[in-house]
Amino acid sequence: ANHHYTLGIDFGTSGARAVVIDCTGVTQAEAKYAVTDDAFTQVITWENTLFNLIEQIPPRLRQQIDAIAIDGTSSTVLLCNATGTPVAPPLMYNDARGVTVLEQLKAIAPPNHTVLSATSSLAKLLWLSQQPTFADAKYFLHQADWLAFLLHGKLGISDYHNALKLGYDVEHFCYPAWLTKLAIAPLLPQILAPGTPVAEVTPEVATRFNLRRDCYVCAGTTDSIAAFLASGATSPGEAVTSLGSTMVLKLLSHTRVENSQYGIYSHRLGDLWLTGGASNTGGAVLQQFFSNAELQQLSLQIDPQQVSPFDYYPLLQPGDRFPVNDPHLLPRLEPRPDNSVEFLHGILESIARIECQGYQLLQQLGATSLIHIYTAGGGAVNTSWTAIRQRYFDLPIVASKDTEAAYGSALLAMRSINSNRN
Ligand code: ADP
Missing domain, CATH: 3.30.420.40 (ATPase, nucleotide binding domain)
Structure with missing residues (x-):
C-alpha cells in the first residue's frame, strides 16, 4: 500500500x-x-x-x-x-x-x-x-x-x-x-x-x-473547476448542477461547445471538455421569500411526485442569458398561491424545468449526452427538490461526493x- x-x-x-x-x-x-x-x-x-x-x-x-x-x-x-x-x-x-x-x-x-x-x-x-x-x-x-x-x-x-x-x-x-x-x-x-x-x-x-x-x-x-473536480464526476456525460445563489450547469463532454449568445464555453479537462452555462435563477430567489429553516420545513410538506401547476421563471431582476438568452426577461412568479408550500413547490419545479432546458440546450449544441447528475450548492440537501428534479431526468441524480x-x-x-x- x-x-x-x-x-x-x-x-x-x-x-x-x-x-x-x-x-x-x-x-x-x-x-x-x-x-x-x-x-x-x-x-x-x-x-x-x-x-x-x-x-x-x-x-x-x-x-x-x-x-x-x-x-x-x-x-x-x-x-x-x-x-x-x-x-x-x-x-x-x-x-x-x-x-x-x-x-x-x-x-x-x-x-x-x-x-x-x-x-x-x-x-x-x-x-x-x-x-x-x-x-x-x-x-x-x-x-x-x-x-x-x-x-x-x-x-x-x-x-x-x-x-x-x-x-x-x-x-x-x-x-x-x-x-x-x-x-x-x-x-x-x-x-x-x-x-x-x-x-x-x-x-x-x-x-x-x-x-x-x-x-x-x-x-x-x-x-x-476545482469545485467541479470535487464532485466526483470524471466521465463524459457526467454533470454537476450547482444550486447556489444562482444555478450553474457543467457537463463533461467529448466535444467542445462554445456559444457566446448563451454564455456557453468550454474548459479543457484532459482529453475532455467541461462545458457549461450559468443561469440567474436559483437560491437567491428562494431567499427572497423563505428563511433556510422555512425552506427545510415547507419542502418536507411538498409531494414531489405531484406536478406543480405553476410555470415560473424565478429571477431577482430582469434578464437571463442561459438557457434563455433575453437581457430583458422579466421575473415570473405569478400567480402566487396563498399556500406557501404550493408556492415553494412551484418555484422548485420551475427551477428544475429551467435546469432540464439548460442541459437540453448544451446537448443540442453538440455536448455529449447526459448520463448522470451530481448536485452541489445549498439546494443539494433538499431531498424534495431532488425528487422533483428526478421527474425531469431519467438518470441518476446524486449529491456531489464533496463540494469543497x-x-x-x-x-x-x-x-x-x-x-x-x-
Ligand atoms: P452560493 O452560490 O452563494 O455559494 P450556496 O451554495 O451556499 O450559495 O447556497 C445558498 C443557497 O442555497 C441560498 O440561496 C438558499 O436559498 C439555498 N438553500 C439553502 N437551503 C436550502 C434548502 N433547504 N432548499 C433549497 N435551497 C436552499
Missing part, C-alpha cells in the same frame, strides 16, 4: 480552505480561514492566509504531503516584478475597470471571444499596461499562480484553466498570433496542464512549515502523483 497524501488549497470569493486527502480520496485534515472581501484585495492577506492554512494542518500530516495544488478565483490577477513582488494591488475577479479597453480589445481579438469582457484577465492586463506602475512589471499572474510561486519560487507559470480568459488557445496549446504580437506578450505566463508538477517547495518553505523537501507544487486551476474546491485541488494533486508513477 502507498501512503501518499496531497494538499489542496482553495482561494475562493468568500475565504480560503485547505484539505489534505490520502490516496483513496479520504479527507485527513481540513483548515479554513475566513477573510473579509476588503482584506482579500491585498496580497499580504493572500500570503498570510496561505501560510496560516498550512500551519493549521497537523505537523505529522504535513510531513507526509507529496504534492500540493492551489486553485484561485478565476480572473483575479496581478502584475509583479522580476522577484515576484507585486507592483500594484491585484485586480479582483469582478473588477470591471477593463471596460475602458474593451473597444481596443474588440479590434484585436476574434469576434465573440471569451476575452471580450470587462472583467477578463486579458482586459485587466491591457488596462494595467496603461498604468504608470506597468514600467516595473515583469510577470502577469493569476491569483493561483502567485500563491504557488510563494511555495515553489517559480515565476511566469500558469495553467490553461486560469489562462482561458487570458486568451490562451486550449485547443492548440499556444497563445494565438493576435495575442503574441501585442506589446504585453513578454509578460504572458508559460501555460501548463492543470496538475502538472512545477517544482518542489523551496528549502525555506520546507523548513518553515515542516514540509518534505521533495514535496512538489503542481500547476493549479480555478475555484469553480480545496478537495478538488487535492484530487488534482493526487492524480498528478498517480500519473507520474505510471
Whole structure:
C-alpha cells in the first residue's frame, strides 16, 4: 500500500480552505480561514492566509504531503516584478475597470471571444499596461499562480484553466498570433496542464512549515473547476448542477461547445471538455421569500411526485442569458398561491424545468449526452427538490461526493502523483 497524501488549497470569493486527502480520496485534515472581501484585495492577506492554512494542518500530516495544488478565483490577477513582488494591488475577479479597453480589445481579438469582457484577465492586463506602475512589471499572474510561486519560487507559470480568459488557445496549446504580437506578450505566463508538477517547495518553505523537501507544487486551476473536480464526476456525460445563489450547469463532454449568445464555453479537462452555462435563477430567489429553516420545513410538506401547476421563471431582476438568452426577461412568479408550500413547490419545479432546458440546450449544441447528475450548492440537501428534479431526468441524480474546491485541488494533486508513477 502507498501512503501518499496531497494538499489542496482553495482561494475562493468568500475565504480560503485547505484539505489534505490520502490516496483513496479520504479527507485527513481540513483548515479554513475566513477573510473579509476588503482584506482579500491585498496580497499580504493572500500570503498570510496561505501560510496560516498550512500551519493549521497537523505537523505529522504535513510531513507526509507529496504534492500540493492551489486553485484561485478565476480572473483575479496581478502584475509583479522580476522577484515576484507585486507592483500594484491585484485586480479582483469582478473588477470591471477593463471596460475602458474593451473597444481596443474588440479590434484585436476574434469576434465573440471569451476575452471580450470587462472583467477578463486579458482586459485587466491591457488596462494595467496603461498604468504608470506597468514600467516595473515583469510577470502577469493569476491569483493561483502567485500563491504557488510563494511555495515553489517559480515565476511566469500558469495553467490553461486560469489562462482561458487570458486568451490562451486550449485547443492548440499556444497563445494565438493576435495575442503574441501585442506589446504585453513578454509578460504572458508559460501555460501548463492543470496538475502538472512545477517544482518542489523551496528549502525555506520546507523548513518553515515542516514540509518534505521533495514535496512538489503542481500547476493549479480555478475555484469553480476545482469545485467541479470535487464532485466526483470524471466521465463524459457526467454533470454537476450547482444550486447556489444562482444555478450553474457543467457537463463533461467529448466535444467542445462554445456559444457566446448563451454564455456557453468550454474548459479543457484532459482529453475532455467541461462545458457549461450559468443561469440567474436559483437560491437567491428562494431567499427572497423563505428563511433556510422555512425552506427545510415547507419542502418536507411538498409531494414531489405531484406536478406543480405553476410555470415560473424565478429571477431577482430582469434578464437571463442561459438557457434563455433575453437581457430583458422579466421575473415570473405569478400567480402566487396563498399556500406557501404550493408556492415553494412551484418555484422548485420551475427551477428544475429551467435546469432540464439548460442541459437540453448544451446537448443540442453538440455536448455529449447526459448520463448522470451530481448536485452541489445549498439546494443539494433538499431531498424534495431532488425528487422533483428526478421527474425531469431519467438518470441518476446524486449529491456531489464533496463540494469543497480545496478537495478538488487535492484530487488534482493526487492524480498528478498517480500519473507520474505510471
Ligand atoms: P452560493 O452560490 O452563494 O455559494 P450556496 O451554495 O451556499 O450559495 O447556497 C445558498 C443557497 O442555497 C441560498 O440561496 C438558499 O436559498 C439555498 N438553500 C439553502 N437551503 C436550502 C434548502 N433547504 N432548499 C433549497 N435551497 C436552499
